[in-house]
Amino acid sequence: MVNHSMKTTIPKLRLGTSNLEVSVIGLGCWQFSKHTGMIGKFWPPVSDEETRNIIKVSLENGINWFDTAEAYGWGASEKSLSGALDKLGVKKKEVIIATKWWPILRFAGSIEKTIGKRLQALTGYNIDLYQIHQPYALSSVTQQMHCMADLVEENKIRYVGVSNFSAKQMRLAFQILKRRSIPLISNQVNYSLLNRKIESNGILKTANELGISIIAYSPLAQGILSGKFHKDTQISGKNIGIRQWIPAFRSSGLKKSKPGKMLVITMAASFSAPPFMHPSLKIILQRTNFLLSKDLMFFSSMMISVLENIPGALAAVFAKNVRKIFCKSISTVPVTGMC
Ligand SMILES: NC(=O)c1ccc[n+]([C@@H]2O[C@H](COP(=O)([O-])OP(=O)(O)OC[C@H]3O[C@@H](n4cnc5c(N)ncnc54)[C@H](OP(=O)(O)O)[C@@H]3O)[C@@H](O)[C@H]2O)c1
Numbered sequence: 328m329v330n331h332s333m334k335t336t337i338p339k340l341r342l343g344t345s346n347l348e349v350s351v352i353g354l355g356c357w358q359f360s361k362h363t364g365m366i367g368k369f370w371p372p373v374s375d376e377e378t379r380n381i382i383k384v385s386l387e388n389g390i391n392w393f394d395t396a397e398a399y400g401w402g403a404s405e406k407s408l409s410g411a412l413d414k415l416g417v418k419k420k421e422v423i424i425a426t427k428w429w430p431i432l433r434f435a436g437s438i439e440k441t442i443g444k445r446l447q448a449l450t451g452y453n454i455d456l457y458q459i460h461q462p463y464a465l466s467s468v469t470q471q472m473h474c475m476a477d478l479v480e481e482n483k484i485r486y487v488g489v490s491n492f493s494a495k496q497m498r499l500a501f502q503i504l505k506r507r508s509i510p511l512i513s514n515q516v517n518y519s520l521l522n523r524k525i526e527s528n529g530i531l532k533t534a535n536e537l538g539i540s541i542i543a544y545s546p547l548a549q550g551i552l553s554g555k556f557h558k559d560t561q562i563s564g565k566n567i568g569i570r571q572w573i574p575a576f577r578s579s580g581l582k583k584s585k586p587g588k589m590l591v592i593t594m595a596a597s598f599s600a601p602p603f604m605h606p607s608l609k610i611i612l613q614r615t616n617f618l619l620s621k622d623l624m625f626f627s628s629m630m631i632s633v634l635e636n637i638p639g640a641l642a643a644v645f646a647k648n649v650r651k652i653f654c655k656s657i658s659t660v661p662v663t664g665m666c
Contacts, residue, residue: 329386329415339391343512343540345486347423347455353392354385355544359407360400367400371568379411386417394515394542396427396460397445405448412452424449425456425542427490430464430471438474442483458488458515462496472503472511479509488513488542494529501537511539518543520552521584551575551584 339348359378360367373381382393395404405426412422426445428438445454457475464471475487489500492514501511514534518525518541525531525541534541549570550556556576567576574580 329383329417340540342456342486342542343488344510344538345456345512347392347486347512349392349423350390352390353394353425353542354382354390356393356395356404356408357399359395359404361403361407363400363403364398366398367403369569371566373407375407375410378407379414382408382411383415386415386422391421392423392425392455394425394544396429396458397441398427398429398460402444402448405445406450409448409450409452413450419452422452423455424452425458425488426454427458427460429460431461433464435464435466435470435474438471439477442478446483454484456486456488456513457484458490458513459492459500460490462489462492468492468496468499469503472500473507476504476507476509480507486510486512488515490515490542490544491517492530494533497530497539498533498537501539511537513540513542515542515544517545519546519548521548548575548584549573551581557581557585 339350341347342349357366358370358373360370360372362368362370362372393408395408397405399405400407408424426449428441428445445457457478459471459475462468472487475484478484479487487500487504487509489497489511492500497511497514504511514530516525516530522545531541533539546552550567565571570576575584
């Protein structure tokens with residue numbers, strides 16, 4: 328059972344123009360894929376007991392939303408999540424669940440055809456946010472949005488989101504839904520201190536303009552920003568799944584991200600100091616500090632929901648003392664307007 332007396336408060340944000348109030352950090356559930364399917368094989372399997380513990384600690388630390396997907400083990404992650412919530416005695420109104428439709432080699436009609444399976448896998452928990460996982464379906468964005476709108480009108484899902492959509496695709500999705508009086512509330516994209524492309528490719532700007540929330544995935548750059556891999560660069564033999572084949576996790580790749588990691592450590596060490604720091608970053612850094620100092624990873628994975636002022640917030644953390652280090656040593660990260 329969740330120990331509510333231990334519950335800490337994380338600031339909450341409204342997702343887009345919806346009435347979903349989400350904690351600034353959510354729990355990513357890709358890791359609960361049970362090593363099933365191509366995408367689900369990315370992470371080593373997590374037992375039901377460990378899954379339950381991770382979810383319990385997340386809830387006790389104020390997290391109120393979970394991000395899963397059809398492709399995370401073809402239902403395995405959704406089932407692990409709902410099974411754990413159920414065992415922990417969590418009522419459906421107490422949590423917000425985001426899942427995703429997998430579009431590759433599929434037509435938009437599959438959105439309606441597969442929704443029953445999604446609801447079944449979530450065993451009674453609502454789909455508060457249903458996202459198109461990638462912009463690569465066999466049907467147009469327009470057709471996909473009409474199918475998503477149908478699901479909202481049929482009360483099968485509450486809100487519509489997209490993921491990995493460009494600024495142009497996001498704008499089109501927004502306009503199609505708007506014609507049916509349905510908001511597009513989020514775009515889930517890769518965003519971390521090591522990948523800040525959305526600040527310069529129009530995604531963040533367009534999202535701000537249209538009132539769409541950005542949900543940042545891989546905010547720890549899949550573990551690189553935790554510092555763990557820089558501490559011990561010998562990755563062979565470690566239980567890190569497919570990451571062992573990714574260049575960024577190998578010694579040469581880690582050399583490139585080292586300044587980024589140092590930046591995080593520097594900020595983590597002083598996370599309580601700058602009063603202007605955005606709360607979501609403060610929490611991320613708090614957690615990162617935790618990970619660095621105690622190797623205690625209670626979050627299987629983290630996500631940040633980001634609203635309009637994130638570039639300002641990111642800028643704010645590059646306070647005088649770390650700004651110099653950052654500008655000097657990171658060449659892979661765009662620092663426009665920051666130095
Ligand atoms: N929409 C999309 O296309 C998309 C793409 C990617 C991710 N996502 C979503 O975003 C979430 C977060 O992104 P991410 O997972 O890619 O990267 P991340 O949050 O940046 O990094 C994953 C972190 O999870 C930790 N972790 C993995 N398995 C764990 C376990 N069993 N117990 C404790 N900690 C564990 C890793 O620690 P170690 O380094 O110590 O293993 C690593 O620090 C995902 O879960 C998923 O929901 C969405």
